[in-house]
Amino acid sequence: MTAVVTGAAGFIGSTLVDALIAEGQRVVGIDCFTDYYDVPTKRSNLSKAMAHPAFEFIEADLRTADLRALLDGASVVFHQAAQPGVRLSWDDGFPTYVSCNVLATQRLLEAAHRVGVERLVYASSSSVYGNAGVYPVTEEMLPRPQSPYGVTKLAAEHLCTLYAANFGLSTVSLRYFTVYGPRQRPDMAIHRLIESALDGTPFPLFGDGSHVRDFTFVGDVVAANVAAGAADVEPGVVLNVCAGGSTTMRELISTVGETVGRPVPVDRRPEQPGDVERTGGDGSLARAVLGWEPQCQLADGIALQAEWHRTRRD
Numbered sequence: 001m002t003a004v005v006t007g008a009a010g011f012i013g014s015t016l017v018d019a020l021i022a023e024g025q026r027v028v029g030i031d032c033f034t035d036y037y038d039v040p041t042k043r044s045n046l047s048k049a050m051a052h053p054a055f056e057f058i059e060a061d062l063r064t065a066d067l068r069a070l071l072d073g074a075s076v077v078f079h080q081a082a083q084p085g086v087r088l089s090w091d092d093g094f095p096t097y098v099s100c101n102v103l104a105t106q107r108l109l110e111a112a113h114r115v116g117v118e119r120l121v122y123a124s125s126s127s128v129y130g131n132a133g134v135y136p137v138t139e140e141m142l143p144r145p146q147s148p149y150g151v152t153k154l155a156a157e158h159l160c161t162l163y164a165a166n167f168g169l170s171t172v173s174l175r176y177f178t179v180y181g182p183r184q185r186p187d188m189a190i191h192r193l194i195e196s197a198l199d200g201t202p203f204p205l206f207g208d209g210s211h212v213r214d215f216t217f218v219g220d221v222v223a224a225n226v227a228a229g230a231a232d233v234e235p236g237v238v239l240n241v242c243a244g245g246s247t248t249m250r251e252l253i254s255t256v257g258e259t260v261g262r263p264v265p266v267d268r269r270p271e272q273p274g275d276v277e278r279t280g281g282d283g284s285l286a287r288a289v290l291g292w293e294p295q296c297q298l299a300d301g302i303a304l305q306a307e308w309h310r311t312r313r314d
Contacts, residue, residue: 001025002026002027002028002075003020003028003074003077004028004070004071004076004077004078005027005030006031006062006077006078006079006081007030007080007123008031008046008080009029009031009033009043009045010031010045010185011045011179011181011183011185011218013029013078013081014042015181015222016078016080016222016226017029019222019223019226020226021055026054027056028056028057028058028074029049029055030059030070031057032081036083036084037185062107062108063103063107067110068115071108072115074117076118077108077112078121078225079105079108079123080123081100082100082101082153083101084149086146086147086149086274086275089148090148097149101152101155101156105159105160106159109160109169112163112169113169117169119171119172119228120169120170121171121172121174121229122157122160122172122173123174123176124157124173124175124176125149125153125175126175126178126279127145127146127147127149127153127276128143128145128150128154128157129150129279130143130144130150130276131144131277131278132144132278135246136242136244136280136281137240137280138282138284139175139239147273147274149274160236161236165236170233171236171237172228172229172231172238172239173236173237173238174224174239175239175240176241177213177216177240177241177243177279179216179217180216180217180301181217181296181301181308182308183218183308189252190252190302191309193252193256193264194256194309197256197262197264198260198262198309200262201265202267203264203265204267205267205268205269206270206271206272207249207271209248209250209266210248210250210277211249211276211277211278212247213252214246214279214281215245215247216294217243217301219296220241220296223295224290224292227291227292231289231291233289237289239286240281240283242280242283243283243294244282244283245298247298255298256306259299259302259306
């Protein structure tokens with residue numbers, strides 16, 4: 001079986017590539033190396049895969065490439081590629097988010113439908129929920145995105161369900177809740193917290209530290225993707241992928257400091273537009289449909305990520 005992974009050089013995409021190869025699958029990775037963050041870091045994410053004979057890498061932009069040719073022969077597509085981040089999605093950044101997250105997804109779905117791909121697994125986001133009235137959130141709740149980023153992720157998710165309903169394309173949308181772990185993007189909170197602790201430099205804390213997040217380890221997210229690629233599910237299904245925890249930023253800062261062995265200096269700043277007060281998911285549907293269970297506790301996952309940060313400095 002051939003699996004295609006878009007966004008293959010990214011944090012989650014590259015970890016998924018390694019897992020699929022370890023399972024004995026042939027993997028085609030696609031990435032266009034946007035400059036959202038350091039391109040050499042992205043290339044290094046693929047260093048292990050690039051040395052494996054079961055992996056083929058194609059540098060291509062989903063917005064312009066001949067996707068039918070790229071997907072020809074693929075059994076499953078894991079669509080991880082996207083323009084990430086809430087804060088840059090406002091103002092003149094919005095067209096990039098529409099282009100990368102909506103247009104690229106539509107082109108990929110159309111190509112998958114045309115060439116007969118058996119399953120497309122889409123990386124959605126808990127950002128589609130916005131500030132919910134009740135927690136933990138379930139897939140039946142009405143999404144109310146709080147940011148333009150969340151709007152684009154929800155739009156692409158709707159495209160997946162439309163292609164499932166109209167063309168029978170088997171899609172699974174996975175709503176990720178604050179993913180962390182080795183290879184995490186440098187703009188994400190735990191990455192910056194660990195670096196601040198190691199360097200003794202201030203961590204910019206937006207708000208008073210009371211914001212709550214449901215942190216999900218990357219290995220658990222990858223396991224959900226692998227399960228979603230093979231499970232017998234209804235086309236168009238949408239699933240929360242979450243650990244089910246509730247951790248405030250203050251608690252997270254303390255945990256990182258304890259793990260690294262140094263306190264995290266904090267630079268308090270005003271809250272940012274689009275940042276939700278809380279995320280928290282109910283993962284029971286993913287458990288029932290995929291047989292998936294999150295395995296990694298937050299403290300253990302932070303320890304693994306901190307070790308990755310230290311290794312990069314050696």
